[in-house]
Amino acid sequence: MAMELDVFVGNTTIMDEEVYQLWLDGYTVSDAVKVRMEGGVMEECEASADVLLSDTMDQYRTFQMCERLLYSPAKLANQLLFQIPPHRQAILIERYYAFDDAFVREVLGKKLSKGTKKDLDDISAKTNVTLKSCRRQFDNFKRVFKVVEELKGPLVENIRQHFLLSDKLARDYAAIVFFANNRFETGKRKLQYLTFQDFAFCAGQLINNWTVGAVGEQIPTDHQRSFRFYMDVDLDKEFLQELKELKILITDKDLLDQHKSLVCTALRGKTKAFNEMEANFKNLSRGLVNIAAKLTNTKDVRDFFIDLVEKFIEPCRSDRWTAADMKLYLTHYTNSAHILDTFKHQVVWDRYMGVIKSCIFKMFHD
Amino acid sequence: MPGKLKAKIVAGRHLPVMDRASDLTDAFVEVKFGNTTFKTDVCPKSLNPQWNSEWFKFEVDDEDLQDEPLQVTVLDHDTYSANDAIGKVYIDIDPLLCNEAASVISGWFPIYDTIHGIRGEINVLVKVELFNDLNRFRQSSCGVKFFCTTSIPRCYRAAMVHGFVEELVVNEDPEYQWIDRIRTPRASNEARQRLISLMSGELQRKIGLKVLEMGGNAVVGYLQCFDLEGESGLVVRAIGTACTLDKLSSGSAPNTATHTHPNTAPASNACNSPSKDGKEPVFGEDLLSSSGPPTPFRALPTSSSSPPPLSPSKPCSRQSSSSDTDLSLTPKTGMGSGGSAGKEAGPLKTLLRQQTQTALEQRGASSSGLLLNAREFPFFTLTSFPPGFLVHVGGVVSARSVKLLDRIHNPALGNTRSYKLLDWNSVTADEPETRDAWWEEIRQEIKSHAKALGCHAVVGYSESTSICEEVCILSASGTAAILNPRYMREGCLDIGIVDHRFEDPSPPSCGFCHIPYDELNMPFPTQLTYCYHCRRQKVPDVLFTTIDLPPEAAVTGKGCLIQARLCRLKKKAQGEVNATAISNLLPFMEYELHTQLMNKLKLRSMNALFGLRIQISIGENMLLGLASATGVYLTALPAPGGIQIAGKTPGDLSNEHHILTIQKRINDTIAKNKEIYQINPPKLFALDPEVFCGTNMELTEEVVGSPIPEPRQRSRLFRSHSESSDEVSELDLSHGKKDAFVLEIDDTDAVEDIHSLLTDATIPTGFNSCNTEIMPGIYNWTSAVQMFTSVRVFRLSNANLTNQGLNKIFTDLCENLLKSFYFKLRSMIPCCLCHLNFTVAVPEEELIQVAVTAVAMTYDKDQTQEKPAEKPITKGCIETEEQLQFPMELCADSSSTNTQLSSKISVSSLERSSPVPDGRSRSLRSTRGFGGSSVTVVKMTPLSFLPGTRIIKYLGIINMFFIRETTSLREEGGVSGFLHSFIAEVFAMVRAHVAALGGNAVVSYSMKECVFMENPNKNQAQCLINVSGDAVICVRETDQEPVPSNIGQTCTSETDGAT
Secondary structure (H helix, E strand, O other), rough: OHHHHHHHHEHHHHHHHHHHHHHHHHHHHHHHHHHHHHHHHHHHHHHHHHHHHHHHHHHHHHHHHHHHHHHOOOHHHHHHHOOOOHHHHHHHHHHOOOOOOHHHHHHHOOOOHHHHHOHHHHHHHHHHHHHHHHHHHHHHHHHHHHHHHHHOOOOHHHHHHHHOOOOHHHHHHHHHHHHHHOOOOOHHHOOOOOHHHHHHHHHHHHHHHHHHHHHHHOOOOOOOOHHHHOOOOOOOOOHHHHHHHHHHHHHHHHHHHHHHHHHHHHOOOOOHHHHHHHHHHHHHHHHHHHHHHOOOOHHHHHHHHHHHHHHHHHHHHOOOOOOOHHHHHHHHHHHHHHHOOOOOOOOHHHHHHHHHHHHHHHHHOO | OOEEEEEEEEEEEOOOOOOOOOOOOOOEEEEEEOOOEEEEEEEEOOOOEOOOOOOOEEEHHHHHHHHEEOOOOOOEEEOOOOEEEEEEEEEEEEOOOOOOOOOOOOOOOOEEEOOOOEEEEEEEEEEEEEEHHHHHHOOOOOEEEEEOOOOOOOOOOEEHHHHHEEEEEEOOOOOHHHHHOOOHHHHHHHHHHHHHHHHHHHHHHHHHHHHHHEEEEEEEEEEEEEEHHHOOOOOEEEEEEEEEEEEEOOOOOOHHHHOOOOOOOOOOOOOOOOOOOOHHHHHHHOOOOOOOOOOOOOOOHHHHHHOOOOOOOOOHHHHHHHOOOOOOOOOHHHHHHHHHHHHOOOOHHHHHHHHHHHHHHHHHHHHHHHHHHOOOOOOOOOOOOOOOEEEEEEEEEEEEEEEEEEOOOOOOOOOOOOOHOOOOOHHHHOOOHHHHHHHHHHHHHHHHHHHHOOOOOEEEEEEEEEOOOOOEEEEEEEEEEEHHHHHEOOOOOHHHHHHOOOOOOOOOOOHHHHHOOOOOOOOOOOOOOEEOOOOOOEEEEEOOOOOOOOOOOOOEEEEEEEEEEEEEEEOOOOHHHHHHHHHHHHHHHHHHHHHHHHHHHOOOOHHHHHHHEEEEEEEOOEEEEEEEEEEEEEOOOOOOOEEEEEEEOOOHHHHHHHHHHHHHHHHHHHHHHHOOOOOOOOOOOOOOOOHHHHHHHHHHHHHHHHOOOHHHHHHHHHHHHHHOOOOOOEEEEHHHHHHHOOOOOOOHHHHHHHHHHHHHOOOOOEEOOOOOOOOOOOOOOOEEEEEEEEEEEEEEEOOOOOOHHHHHHHHHHHHHHHHHHHHHOOHHHEEEEEEEEEEEEEOOOOOOEEEEEEEEEEEOOHOOOOOOOOHHHHHHHHHHHHOOOOOOOHHHHHHHHHHHHHHHHHHHHHHHHHHOOOOOOOOHHHHHOOOOOOOOOOOOOOOOOOOEEEEEEEEEEEEEEEEEEEEEOOOOOOOHHHHHHHHHHHHHHHHHHHHHHHOOOOEEEEEEEEEEEEEEEHOOOEEEEEEEEEEEEEEHHHHHHOHHHHHHHHHHHHHHOOO
């Protein structure tokens, strides 16, 4: 029976989680009805297709009306229009801000601009995520980005407070924001094997160690730039400057040799790949230190991950290192630098290598 | 100057962006009461302004306090152009005028705009200082409490029930004033909202005055309705039951003085001593001797109250009964042609007069009906009663009248507020056919019907209208009953007849079923048997009522919702022709609805209907009839017979085979339904169903067994038996009942009937449904509650539809709605849909609109099978007595039964008060305070209680009227999107007002009106919604220690609730 008008409104807003997911996934009403029919919900309550259609329409309308509130989730808790039990509010928000890894992988590090939005149909075709869902996810990224971009304080905490997200989701968003802000290149073919979670982990490392917020610096030195200095969406510029000092490790021949012998002594007999490590030491060390030295250039910051892969991970992989080899090598590589008596930049070195180590571990897939 | 109203504007939040340039708003607030306006400062460039204003003080009459709402308007300041309105909040301050209700209004209110809907929220604080001057109650009636609840509210006891109060006020509809052509839709909507708010306030005040006059302090079962009569105006009318209520916690002694009526009257064999018509003049005397304060009519000549019992009602005798009102039942009501009675065709008029008169004569009640003073209608809007109140129930009485609307003449509007009070008939004297007189006629009719059933009162009384263009159907219905007069103010009831009746110690579990009328002089043919419960008195075979099932009633199995649905096409016509056509259709519709109800009742093997509500709606080219009721098997009544199918042409073998198959299906369905509803009547008293059925068969065959080729003839047959006049038809159509047993298969209508009988979908397992407060057979509610409103509009696409086709569509529409509910609420299983209230309308020529409001409540499956056991009788009894809402002495004459009853109740309440596992329930309460939300959870229910909770305070009545309009229908998601958000907004505003009063729930919530109009071509739509209810504070039963008072109160709540 086709209705001219058909509404059902509960004092407590009724929401079916399954339908919500279908809505989020961008299904049309008729597609959603099909999916639900196949799911066997009809037998559950002797319902007919009409009933299912009417119910789906109702729920879709409810979600559409709620969507406006979900843009700023804090409003959901003190709005008066819908009476939604708090635990359901939490589900609504969490699900609304959830995203598909396949989709986020495509836009990670891209500028969250109109241009990117125009490409969403290609992404949709590629990832098999509906365009509607892509738009929602993209808009979510953009919205979160806009809100936290200019906020002081820790990024993850800001996201969690403003969007009432779970810790895990807030961290993921922090990663997305961080990547978008620094425009890290993630789309190159060589990086295709990396998952969003790999990048999210790396982002977490960078945020926690390489930003201004990470050092706990609270008083801005420069008033005009204080706005930016408080935040941990940007890398710590002073730190990046200091990284140039590390160049001495490869430019000073003595230091380089000394470093190599220290590492080789420690590694000898502990790994099958020792010979390759010894042979490649200078190359690898140059690679890592050069990455550090170049980070003052925005362009090179963008290529940070591709550089890691090209300069370090790929050579190691071609030498058939195992993950354990990698761990062993990097541990000794880092620690040995402390023993070098002429090397004065221990603090910067640790801050740099700590992040590099965990990123490489994460990015080195066996 | 007896009142000072103070208001403070604290803050706003989530305001809309009014300045596109800055994406911000420069908001300020105007606070208006009466003609005084205050303004706050402008809070520049903020969507969350903090005004924190001073206290704005209004010094006003309490009369104004009652009539006027506080009007809060939020505006955007604009330096160069006019300030833009963001929206408004109307705050009804009535709850603050009663010291027992709320003391302050404080909270966030949605800012509402009739074009844009809710636009942000505003925090307002309102207080009232009343300078109490007790002798000043002349124009105002501050302090009278109003309740929508149709039972004695929890936490009160009724010291006395005074009786019926009614009032109506009329005005021109702003939408139809000339000025509407030049003002914006917003201005027009706001004018309307404001006017209706004013009129409701005025109406409530006037009703309050009447109550004070009667010596009462409260109105229970307050039912207020709007009639949007279009060009001819706007009517706001209300009825209610005046009571004197004592707050239970105060522990005050019951007002016993009024109950000293001697109960030592000789106890004759009550039920067998009939109330003869000859006795009725006693009533008149009684009335005259009554000491009730109000009646300005007391001085009426006594002579008028005793015309010969069976004299036909002539205009002269009528006029003598009421000096001012022309109460003529016959000629004027004939066609109800408004002020144009003179234009009526002569012959038609005479015909109508004759019909009416014969009808009245047949009934033999006309004379006595007119004896009563017009004002003294022994009507009660209550649907459930304290134990011992209801003595016998006669059956449903109803009356309908078709009227032609004409412009309302209302000379007294505006300046002289109390025109009705001073001489309530002064207006009607000028213009005899005003709405007052119309209702007066209907009420008279109802009263005489009740008399015919040997009853002196009408309970579960309600009134309604259906308007289409200039034709209006006025309907009233109720249940004829005999009440225990000791609860009543003297003179309010016809005590003469009943004095001896209630002495009869008939057990409460069946007493109300015993016939109140004379066995030898029955008002309609019915089958009487001795009561299956007590075996002492006669009971009818079927009982229809508009009230809730009395809690003490003995019921077998469970109940269920039974609906009869009907569509009838009608030619398009204008004016009187149209009215005549409608009048002619009405009796047929009532008859068919009745037949359907009876068949469906039998199909479910049940024998009684409660909460019967028959709605007939007019459209331009059709009439819709919808009867809803809750069927039950009353143990006291005989088992219903089956349904027999009879063929017209015997000997036709194929036909006979067909009949046999159908018969088998019917029998199977009955057997299946018996199982579903667990109807296993005690064998002890049950007659052999075969025999019972057989006798019925014979009887019916005499009546309708003869071939009736056309539906038309069949109807005519009924008509000749019918007592109903053309425009006012009575619902006790039981004379037509017998053919309900036999369905003529060759009759196309009958085929349709059978079809619809068998196609009524069964309820999915885990669900129950009823339209009464509580489902008979379910006693252990858990706390999860989901109130909902659903609206569907169906557009008839096929231009040339038949009646059958329409019926099918209409039936499917209702059935699909129910199915949809079951599906949506499946997560609440096991659950019961209670108080399913269907409202049908024909908003436009090809549209059928059905609106439903109901509540789904979960229950504990394990205990549904039987009523709670009767274990700790003594304990329960004592505790109950202590806290009974009614003074114990009132029930003294039936103490034994009362003991039984109360024990039952208290046990069940004890069980219920045990902690309920909240895990499965969707209860909001269980998750309250979660996440630090600042919004109070407000539960809503159309019932008078919330399961698992105890109402500790009534904060006042909620009565709100909203208009929403859009000129961008498509952008708002079409008609569904538009209405969906509007209903959600209405809920939100109700909740906000309740929360601001300090409440956490609305009980007895109802959506009185939902008028939806659309013009998709212009991308426009408009909707009007009127809702009402009682704001309350309730606490969890388990939050309290199980002290006796707690149990007592839950008892009483159960008493009311279970009905």
